[in-house]
Amino acid sequence: MQFKIYGSFMKNNVQLITYVDRLTGSDISALNTLLHNQFSDLFSGVHLLPFYFPIDGSDAGFDPIDHTQVDSRLGQWQDVKLLGEAHELMADLIVNHMSAQSLEFKDVLKNGKKSPFWELFLTKGKVFPSGLTEQQQQQIYRPRPGSCFTAFDLPDNESAEFWTTFTSNQIDIDVNSIVGREYLSRILTIFAQNNIKMIRLDAAGYAIKKAGTSCFMIDETFDFIDELTKSANKLGMETLVEIHSYYQTQIEIAKRVDQVYDFALPPLILHSIFSSNFNALIQWLTISPKNCITVLDTHDGIGIIDIGPMDGKPGLLTEQQIDQLVETIHINSGGESKMATGTAASNVDLYQVNCTYYDALGQSDYGYLLARAIQFFSPGIPQVYYGGLLAETNDMTLLEQTNIGRDINRPYLNDAQLAQAIEKPFVKAMMALIKLRNSCSAFDGVFSVLGQGAEITLAWENEESQARLTINLLDKYSVIELTERGESTLIDLQELLA
Known part of the structure; x- marks a missing residue:
């Protein structure tokens, strides 16, 4: 099947997701320096995870005391504005709640x-x-x-x-109240004044509560998101809705918003690699929303609800396939993910598996590069989490210190650790893959997916530019073919790691 890429305010290039302090060990100015030096030509945009006061609350910044104040340990709004002069910035609008300490x-x-x-x-x-x-x-x-x-x-x-x-x-905020609307409007205005181009509506699905309903993604929620999106659009910003839900619900949500996450993609890629069978992934890519942001890992866990059955309706995977998927992650991580998931570690979201994507794949450089290649060739704008970019492993020390499951994938890095990580063969291969994705105009064209069982082909065509990824898991065959004005180049993913 073929699809045209969905237009966006943002460039169709790879973006970075990161905490400022956890990647740089410092502040926004240090991140700006990093993006212009070691990470130059890699990311057109950056999703800055909460940088508001305080960054070290009970939920790593997602419980702001003051949503309009940059944490002074990271800098000030002028530093954000300067960062946004060369990179498209995404910031979280924490729609549903604020800190009890506010x-x-x-x-x-x-x-x-x-x-x-x-x-x-x-x-x-x-x-x-x-x-x-x-x-x-x-x-x-x-x-x-x-x-x-x-x-x-x-x-x-x-x-x-x-x-x-x-x-x-x-x-929780009463977003229907006058003071609640003024609160959100004030944040939007400050964002627009400081070069924020996209707003991630955190937990927006829970923002509207109405008696006799699920209080989650009801009709009034869509009305609220529509209104908030129009306000953001008038200020030159686009919105990204963060929703974990049944896959058919996600498809319907995508029809009514600017952008959604493709949260089904990460577990489906894992399932494909674990089972040597792409059928479920191929099925999804034929129906998935195209106005999406793709991820493999984020500051949260690997979502499961997005691919499972719900209320008697079949999912993209069966319950037995999901059980096998989760158990394989636990095995591949040496049981570390089990220690960080569910009720084991004070988790808010019990429908997610907490583990680095690299550990979920058993720290296989080749398997992980396959997963990233599939992400980059799938419809949507790709985002790469800082820990995933650097193939970081599960941070069991931090997990032990905080007993917060998601901290297993939220490492604090310093200059020496960053310099060492950049020299990893995988990271060098990953950076090459990012530059390929950014430089090829085919990804602005028409997408098609073919395959069955252990083989899949993801292809893009845009006038005289074509890009094709073919993978056969049984034969360990993985090749990217690029064609520009009739001249073809073959790239073997295994050779990228050499």
Whole structure:
């Protein structure tokens, strides 16, 4: 089947996903230097993971005390603006919640309903004024076990149950309130003033709550995202919706937003390599959204819900195939992923496997390069996580220190570690692959996918430019063929690692 690539405000080149301090060991200025030196010509854009105050809260910056303030340890807005002069920047708009340590919520705890910020936060009573029934509670879609409410004491011996979708330190915002809309609008304006070009709407699917619904990606949620997207577009920014959900739901969501993640791709590539069978991946690539960002790894885990069955409907993989996929990851990682996944390590999201993608593939340089090649040839704009770029292994020391499962794939690096990583044969091959993806105009053309079983061919054609990736897992054959104005070049992926 053939598809035309979807247009975007962003260049159709490889982007970097990174924490500022965890990659550089320093600040935004150091990241800018890195991008212009060791990483020159690699990334047209950068997704800056939360750089707001504080970067070291209970959820690595996704629980901002002040969403409009750059953490002073990283720099200031002027440094972000300067970084954005040469690279398209993506920033997280944490739509659903803010920190319980914020000045706004502390004022609510001090003054109760008299606080000017009372309407900024969502309570159970606002959504269920007559009380929450058992049936209504069962309808609510949950990303984690337990209640989605936390009780807080207020003045005059009163208390209130606030929505805390993720953790008790992340208080949900009432985005329908005037003060809630003003809060989000203020952040958008600051982003636009400082060269942010794309906004990742973090946890947007949970932003709207309505009694008698799942409170997740309901019709009113789409209306909210539409409105927020229009506001961003007027300021010269595009939005990326971060949703983990059933694959058919993802397809429908993609029709109504600027960009979505292709979260089904990472587990399907692993399944293909583990089973030597591309059939499920080929099926997905014939129906997957084309207005997407592709990833293999991110600051979160490897999603499973995106490929599984739901409510009696079949998934891209069966439950037995998913069980085998997860078990193979655990085996390949020597059991390290099991120590970081599910209830084993204080995880918020139980539908993800926490492990570096490199360890999920048993630290196989060849298998990992295959996976990256498939990602780069799949429809969408590719993003590469800093740990994945450098083929970092599971950080068991950090996991032991924090007991936060996702920290297994959130390493802190210093200059010496970075210099050593860049010399790895895999990293050199990866950089060559990135430059190939960036320089070939075929990827702005028409995509097609063919194959069956152990073989797959991903191809792009744009006027006189063609790019074709052919892989046979049984024969260990993996070749990229590039054609420009009738002249062809063959690149053997195994030789890239030599």
